Every structure is written in C-alpha cells, then in structure tokens.
Amino acid sequence: MAIRTVLQLGDPGLREVAKRVENPAAPEIVALVEDLADTLAYWRQTTGYGRGIAAPQIGANVRVIFLRLPCEDPWPLVNPVITERSKEKIVVWDACLSFLSIFMQVERHREITVQYQDLSGEQLELHVGEERNLSELLQHEVDHLNGVLAVDRITDIRTMCTREEFEKRYRAGTPYAVEVLK
Numbered sequence: 124m125a126i127r128t129v130l131q132l133g134d135p136g137l138r139e140v141a142k143r144v145e146n147p148a149a150p151e152i153v154a155l156v157e158d159l160a161d162t163l164a165y166w167r168q169t170t171g172y173g174r175g176i177a178a179p180q181i182g183a184n185v186r187v188i189f190l191r192l193p194c195e196d197p198w199p200l201v202n203p204v205i206t207e208r209s210k211e212k213i214v215v216w217d218a219c220l221s222f223l224s225i226f227m228q229v230e231r232h233r234e235i236t237v238q239y240q241d242l243s244g245e246q247l248e249l250h251v252g253e254e255r256n257l258s259e260l261l262q263h264e265v266d267h268l269n270g271v272l273a274v275d276r277i278t279d280i281r282t283m284c285t286r287e288e289f290e291k292r293y294r295a296g297t298p299y300a301v302e303v304l305k
Contacts, residue, residue: 124154124157124158124161125157125158125161125162126158126161126162126165127158127159127161127162127181127182128181128182129162129166129176129180129181129220129221130179130180130181130182130221131221131222132219132221132222132225132272132274134221136179136182136184137179137180137221137267137270137272138270138272139179139184139270140268140269140270141177141178141179141184141185141186141187141267141268141269141270142184142185142186143185143186143202144185144186144187144201144202144240146244147201147202147240147241147242147243147244148242148243148244152185152187152201152242153242155178155183155185155187156187156189156199156242158181158183159176159178159181159187159188159189159199160189160191160197162176162181163175163176163189163191163220164191166220166223167191170223172218172220172223173191173220174190174191174192174256174260174298175188175189175190175191175260175261175263175264176188176189176220176264177189177264177265177267177268178268179267179268179270180220180221180267186201186202186203186268187199187200187201187202188200188203188261188264188265188267188268190260190261190264192257199241199242200237200239200240200241200264201239201240201241201242201244202239202240203237203238203239203261203264203265203268204237204238204239204265205235205236205237205261205262205265206236206237206238206248207234207235207236207250208232208234208235209232209233209234209235209252211232211233211234212230212231212232212233213230213231213232213233213253213259214228214229214230214231214278215228215229215231215256215259215297216228216289216293216297217229217259217263217273217276218273218286218289219263219272219273221272222272222274223286224285224286225274225283225284225285225286226283226284226285226286226288226289226293227273227274227277227278227282227283227284228277228278228279228282229273229276229277229278230276230278231258231259231262231263231276232258232262233252233253233258234250234251234252234253234258235250235251235258235261235262236248236249236250236251237249237251237261237265256298259298260298
C-alpha cells in the first residue's frame with residue numbers, strides 16, 4: 124500500500140504504550156500490515172537491514188508487529204504478549220530502523236513464549252529460542268509496543284558503536300549477516 128516514514132530516536136511516539144487491537148480483521152489493520160510490509164521491504168532494500176517492524180515505528184499506536192525472516196512467509200502478529208521468559212539470558216547485538224546508525228549489545232531472554240492473534244483473529248501461541256534468532260527479535264518488537272527501545276536495554280555503554288564500525292568488526296557473526304528475501 125505505502126512506504127511510511129519510520130519515527131526516529133527522540134520522537135515521543137516511540138515511547139508511547141500501544142493500544143490493543145479489538146478487531147484484527149478490520150480493514151484498517153489489514154492496510155496497516157500492508158504498510159508495515161512495504162516499509163520494511165523498502166528499508167531492507169535500501170539499507171540491507173530489517174527483519175521486523177512494529178506499528179508504533181510508523182506512527183500507528185496499536186499492538187501490531189510484522190516480521191519478514193529469510194526464506195519464510197511474511198508474518199503479522201496482532202496483540203502479541205510475552206507470557207513466559209526463560210531465566211537464562213543471552214547477550215546479542217541489536218539495532219533498530221529507528222536509529223540504524225547505532226548498534227549495541229543488549230541482554231535478552233534465551234527463550235520466550237508469545238501469545239498473539241493472526242489477521243483472522245485466531246489466538247496462537249509460539250515458544251521460541253535462539254533458532255532463527257526469533258526470541259531476541261520478538262522481544263525487540265514487543266518492546267516497541269511497550270515504549271521500550273533497545274538503547275534502554277544496553278548491557279554496557281562501551282558496546283555502542285556506529286553502523287560503520289559494526290559492519291567492519293561484528294556483522295558477520297550476527298543475524299544481520301543473513302540476507303532476507305525482498
């Protein structure tokens with residue numbers, strides 16, 4: 124439908140808690156998911172980054188995220204909630220379309236369980252770990268719905284680096300090194 128502007132670090136819209144979607148099948152939610160898909164595809168094509176995007180990042184204050192993983196179908200999640208978190212944690216590199224010039228290491232739970240709805244309103248549950256780096260990605264996107272950004276979860280300020288330094292020193296060993304279908 125449309126490539127939307129991604130709010131950037133400092134925009135107060137990124138700090139708002141998103142509202143629950145009452146009807147996942149509503150035309151405005153279906154249109155929003157199309158906009159999220161188009162916007163994510165554009166960023167992936169122009170920057171080489173982007174596996175997921177949350178509705179608040181494009182100024183829509185509702186609980187919707189959209190994922191596009193390598194070799195998989197597009198995946199919208201409506202009203203996602205993390206219901207379980209493992210005690211074991213991992214430290215991963217993180218970045219965001221809302222501040223793509225900054226990379227940092229953050230701490231995430233190794234495994235999580237997420238309940239969400241699809242666009243038909245069906246309630247689904249998913250238990251994920253490090254495979255496909257899905258646990259850390261879902262935690263990042265659900266954080267957006269709660270007004271929390273990756274910079275809030277930084278493990279050590281000394282891990283913060285520019286995109287240029289990240290690409291030179293660290294990208295090869297991260298999920299960002301994997302090409303996503305455009």
